[in-house]
Amino acid sequence: MKTSWMIVSLLSVVVLAVVASTWSLRAEPPRVVTVPPKLAAKIPRPSDKNGYVTSETCKSCHANEHATWHASYHRTMTRPATPENVLGRFDGTEIDSRGLKYRVFREGDEFWVEMPDPEIMMYTVQGGKRIEPSVYLVKRNAESPVERLDLRDIPRVKRHVIMTTGSHHYQTYWVEGDAKFGRLIQTLPLVYLIKDDRWIPRQDAFMVPPDSPPFITQWNHHCIRCHSTGGNPNLVASDGGKPTAADHVFETEAAELGIACEACHGPGEKHVQMQLDLKNGVTETSSELDRQIVNPAKLDHRRSSQVCGQCHGVFVMNDDEARRYASHGSSFRPGDDLAATRYYIRYPNESSPPERKADLQRNQTFFRERWWDDGTILAGGREYTAIMETKCFQHGTMSCLSCHQLHNPDPVDQVKAEMRTNLACTQCHDQPQYTSQVSNHTHHAETSSGSECLNCHMPYTSYGLLGGIRSHQIAIPNIGASRTHGTPNACNLCHLDKTLDWTQRALTEWYQVEPQSLSPDQKSISAALLWALQGHAAQRIIVAWHMGWDPAKEASGEAWIPIFLQQLLSDPYGIVRYVAFDSLRKSSGNEQLEFDFLTQPADNQAQLQAIRTKVQQDGEAQAELPPSLLGDQRGRLDQAKFDELLLFRDDRPVTIKE
Secondary structure, eight states, X not given: OHHHHHHHTHHHHHHHHHHHTTOOOOOOOOOBOOOOSSGGGTSOEEOOGGGOOOHHHHHTTOHHHHHHHHTSTTGGGEEEOOTTTOOSOOSSOXXXXXXXXXXXXXXXXXXXXXXXXXXXXXXXXXXXEEEEXXXXXXXXXXXXXXXXXXXXXXXXXXXXXXXXEOSSSEEEEEEEOOGGGBSOEXXXXXXXXXXXXXXXXXXXXXXXXXXXXXXXXBIIIIIHHHHEESOBOOEEETTSSOOOTTTEEEOOEESEESSOHHHHHOOOHHHHHHHHHHHTTOOOOHHHHHHTSOOGGGSOHHHHHHHHHTTSSOEEEOHHHHHHHHHHOOOOOTTSOGGGTEXXXXXXXXXXXXXXXXXXXXXHHHHHTTBOTTSOBOBTTXXXXXXXXXXXXXXXXXXXXXXXXXXXXXXXXXXXXXXXXXXXXXXXXXXXXXXXXXXXXXXSOTTSGGGOHHHHHSOSOEEETTEXXXXXXXXXXXXXXXXXXXXXXXXXXXXXTSBHHHHHXXXXXXXXXXXXXXXXXXXXXXXXXXXXXXXXXXXXXXXXXXXXXXXXXXXXXXXXXXXXXXXXXXXXXXXXXXXXXXXXXXXXXXXXXXXXXXXXXXXXXXXXXXXXXXXXXXXXXXXXXXXXXXXXXXXXXXXXXXXXXXHXXXXXXXXXXX
């Protein structure tokens, strides 16, 4: 696996090498980089290689399927930056990103930004040594002396915004790279929050440590893999010879931007030709027709799910595929076995072979960025990796298409009708204890959220896109994982006011779960509060999200929740502050509160104090806290115990690779 990781990173290393000897630190005003006049000349060039024909060709026969795809967020995953596709306000606003200035504006139907030179940023952040928040040690080339570079001194340039990514929760943007590197596409390290109508630095939209460097990447070698159809970085030699670090350029191409028809059905050229032949009187058998295009619904449950898993999983390319990818793109086609081209990484368990356990020991950071410490998937967007571990997939025939329908009038989650209900499970598990007698199984009222299969077996313990996501690692509530590893469990994420001991006693009584020893705090204090006050950032953000989740508020009571959410507004992670404030605004009477999650708590005392005062007044009037919620003998918050728990907060650096 180590070899593959090294090869996959080769593209970015090569880009750094070619940029190294070309940049200058001389001060100069914003300048326009010479580029072709049309947007089409700057985005990945259309490619008809490998039999792709594009969604427009599919539309001529499959109008309804095309219409439902066209309304989906898959289509808008990556688009050209035209007025129809750009959601952000390019109105001359200047955004400050830790001292780096970005001014976004519009010229007619074109979108532009004044920004620090992205090639110098790329070389410095990805190739230099960071010694201070904005200061790096860099070398222009192998023979040059080491120089000290402050990112704030990088010359500013004017760059054309050429592509967008996202259209549901937020949207981010891509700018043209310097033309001498071919079609190099650089990130604009900002995110536009759609619901909030606000620009923020890109690193503040993700779970990364507060002192993380700017989020700098290139679309050509990273995002192209899943945000385009038939994408090919197409790393070629600028002089026609063999590419080297000194002379290569990107001539990046894609059959289509976004996730289009052929990403799931495979290249359509042979299918189209056969249909034309049929119209011209050439007869073909139905089996011959089926072989020319892939319908995931007709594949077995494993190959069908692998169509989704080509993007929604944790993997590295195998060595042969990694070598091929830079100049030819992926060789995987829908219907293929993913294992032929990729090493799918699974969290080791007790029965795993020694080499997999060794992978975990050698790459602990890699695993912690994607899994909870018990092996439950943490990062959103990795659902195929999750279902690979479920018995329904391993021993049954459950697939992604058991619940999801890609050609769905509702683009949100693309879930089939009624698959948000118990039918998702009872379509297979149709015994009376799960259907007509469900309360006997759940020990909750039949119509309550506690009798909804998904809430117990697919809780929102994955994180991504600014919130909780249902875990696709279907399992039963596990007190052991919470006790030993701190992985939040379904029971305590709904019953936020209850202790781990309360949950254990219920599971022991109802399902004869073997009891385990618990710490004094686990016996006496709400598990959710322990995660919120003493937990690491992933635990804190999951609890913060659940404090705004209606089923949890119904089960736990709502009046006490703002008392603890206001503490999370002082969290060192901006994204935790964002999610906590979003939940706080969902509580009654707090809809109009104002809070800037980007401002460091030490510099935001006025807003924090105003919120603290209101929350405390409301809480004293409405909530009498039990001991499990740190209530003293009068039912008021035991501030000393609160402060003691907070003192032992787990401040390990946390990154989630969603």
